[in-house]
Amino acid sequence: MLNVSPSLLGEFLQRILAFTEGNRFDIQSPTIDSELLFDCHQLVLVIKEAYDTPIQLEWSAEDYIQAQKKKKVGDMSNFPRYRNTKPNEFIVFRRPCTIVDRDGRILVWYLPDQRQVRQTIIESERYLPRTSQARFFQIFKHIEDQLKHGTTSNETCGSASNVPNIIAENAIAEKPIAESTIAENSSGRANADIFHNGNCEPYVDSTEASSESRETTPGRQANTVEAQTSPNKKWGSLDPSLRPQMTDRVAKPVRKKANKAKVTNSDSGKSRRMCGFYIPPNSRILAGELHLSASWRAIGQPDLASSPYLKLPGGLSLLKLGNDSFAWAASVLWLLHPRLARRGGEVMERIRQMSIDLDPVKNMGEAQAWWPTPFTSMGFISNKESFPHRDPRGVPEFFDLLLTLGSYTGGRFYLSDLGIAFQYDPGTIIANSGKVLKHEVPRVNGDRVCYAQYFHKLVLETHAKNSSLRHQDYNTWMTRSSFNEIRQNGDMYDVAEHLDFKQSRIEDVEESRYFDQEMDMEVYASADTAEFDELDAEGEDE
Ligand SMILES: O=C(O)CCC(=O)C(=O)O
Numbered sequence: 085m086l087n088v089s090p091s092l093l094g095e096f097l098q099r100i101l102a103f104t105e106g107n108r109f110d111i112q113s114p115t116i117d118s119e120l121l122f123d124c125h126q127l128v129l130v131i132k133e134a135y136d137t138p139i140q141l142e143w144s145a146e147d148y149i150q151a152q153k154k155k156k157v158g159d160m161s162n163f164p165r166y167r168n169t170k171p172n173e174f175i176v177f178r179r180p181c182t183i184v185d186r187d188g189r190i191l192v193w194y195l196p197d198q199r200q201v202r203q204t205i206i207e208s209e210r211y212l213p214r215t216s217q218a219r220f221f222q223i224f225k226h227i228e229d230q231l232k233h234g235t236t237s238n239e240t241c242g243s244a245s246n247v248p249n250i251i252a253e254n255a256i257a258e259k260p261i262a263e264s265t266i267a268e269n270s271s272g273r274a275n276a277d278i279f280h281n282g283n284c285e286p287y288v289d290s291t292e293a294s295s296e297s298r299e300t301t302p303g304r305q306a307n308t309v310e311a312q313t314s315p316n317k318k319w320g321s322l323d324p325s326l327r328p329q330m331t332d333r334v335a336k337p338v339r340k341k342a343n344k345a346k347v348t349n350s351d352s353g354k355s356r357r358m359c360g361f362y363i364p365p366n367s368r369i370l371a372g373e374l375h376l377s378a379s380w381r382a383i384g385q386p387d388l389a390s391s392p393y394l395k396l397p398g399g400l401s402l403l404k405l406g407n408d409s410f411a412w413a414a415s416v417l418w419l420l421h422p423r424l425a426r427r428g429g430e431v432m433e434r435i436r437q438m439s440i441d442l443d444p445v446k447n448m449g450e451a452q453a454w455w456p457t458p459f460t461s462m463g464f465i466s467n468k469e470s471f472p473h474r475d476p477r478g479v480p481e482f483f484d485l486l487l488t489l490g491s492y493t494g495g496r497f498y499l500s501d502l503g504i505a506f507q508y509d510p511g512t513i514i515a516n517s518g519k520v521l522k523h524e525v526p527r528v529n530g531d532r533v534c535y536a537q538y539f540h541k542l543v544l545e546t547h548a549k550n551s552s553l554r555h556q557d558y559n560t561w562m563t564r565s566s567f568n569e570i571r572q573n574g575d576m577y578d579v580a581e582h583l584d585f586k587q588s589r590i591e592d593v594e595e596s597r598y599f600d601q602e603m604d605m606e607v608y609a610s611a612d613t614a615e616f617d618e619l620d621a622e623g624e625d626e
């Protein structure tokens with residue numbers, strides 16, 4: 085069996101990007117099937133459009149982090165929501181875009197699958213490999229017995245009674261989720277074949293949702309907000325006039341306070357990870373989640389360890405089964421945040437060489453050779469709504485990489501404090517600064533799974549201590565200029581030569597202090613992100 089390397093695919097993507105800019109590189113195609121090759125090209129076009137469509141925030145992410153730390157005494161009014169939306173009002177994006185801070189740091193990449201956006205199947209415009217949905221379904225089926233089934237939200241956490249909160253006059257009300265679930269399912273959508281295989285079924289969510297919205301809230305057109313950005317948009321052969329409207333102003337359905345209190349009541353003993361599961365009618369996959377780590381540091385444990393499942397036959401066969409799908413899902417990182425990819429690659433190399441303090445009985449064994457991503461952890465999440473949270477163990481400058489899949493309608497990804505939401509249809513990839521930006525995914529109509537890739541800050545720090553990397557190379561933001569470098573050069577040149585604006589500041593900081601600063605982040609995160617993160621921090625590590 086061929087072992088497809090994400091770095092090989094990633095570097096291939098970098099060269100395609102440069103090539104599309106007119107730079108002639110010798111692009112040697114990796115040994116992957118032609119379909120995957122083709123899809124790599126499509127992905128580059130989506131990423132380029134996202135880069136060319138920056139949604140600019142007025143403030144600096146670094147200032148935002150500092151203010152978050154001091155939230156209890158500080159003033160957050162310096163960090164206005166996008167277009168000054170009100171707290172429960174969101175601008176929804178449906179086309180690829182990036183969220184960029186005042187100084188050009190890219191905080192989020194939003195990469196919807198074009199097939200979904202256009203609501204038609206145009207083979208030449210999709211980027212998700214045709215077989216990928218089916219392959220991911222197999223992957224989730226493979227681990228179904230391993231999924232930890234928390235409680236369904238109705239039992240302990242309670243969230244079925246979401247209600248729309250129409251704050252802005254003329255805003256589009258999204259349907260109450262419970263109600264729309266029933267409507268969708270009674271019309272047979274849940275019977276649709278999950279994880280489209282081969283001939284994909286047409287996807288009609290936006291049209292349906294829009295017409296429903298129009299019925300319930302006349303005046304939608306009048307309220308449509310023009311896209312603020314007018315970047316240099318190149319989208320292959322896609323006629324811009326065919327694009328659906330990019331943004332609408334909507335009000336988000338909110339969870340009743342009472343429910344939130346239930347969720348966050350530590351007496352219940354249920355952390356965020358254990359809440360929010362639900363079983364859609366006619367579901368074809370169990371609700372639950374499984375997190376696998378090449379390297380993890382559990383609270384109170386001095387040593388790093390791999391997830392025990394990786395040493396079992398099931399773990400190894402999972403990595404083999406999903407090999408090229410995983411590699412494809414990881415390769416985007418070489419465009420979205422190449423330094424992160426490089427950093428993760430180095431950590432994985434150390435794990436392979438066993439040159440770190442990884443207890444021999446707690447390592448991955450043969451699975452090492454098949455670990456398919458530069459991230460140290462993978463999450464498999466099935467039929468779960470994600471309550472508003474930040475991911476407390478992450479690294480502020482780094483992304484969590486999310487791929488949402490399934491057969492569902494009504495997907496939304498909310499950036500709760502920014503006033504920005506994304507249509508979160510199957511096939512969407514979001515790279516999100518999950519530690520910095522609070523995010524939320526309400527339940528959808530139908531089966532939804534999320535494949536998440538992420539780092540554990542403590543693991544990176546442990547590896548970095550033994551690393552030859554200089555500390556300014558560790559945790560750096562993805563910037564617009566970094567992306568341009570790849571565009572021009574086909575690769576990230578030596579990071580030391582192309583350090584961004586953060587360099588001078590970091591150079592003045594001693595390594596130990598830098599780590600201290602990182603430790604502070606943990607405090608800010610748990611203090612700030614409400615009860616969910618506090619519960620997380622209580623210890624649900626493996
Ligand atoms: O459910 C999703 O798609 C997002 C998951 C997420 O944010 C997380 O697991 O931290």
Ligand SMILES: [Fe+2]
Pocket residue numbers: 473474475484518523
């Ligand atoms: Fe998250």
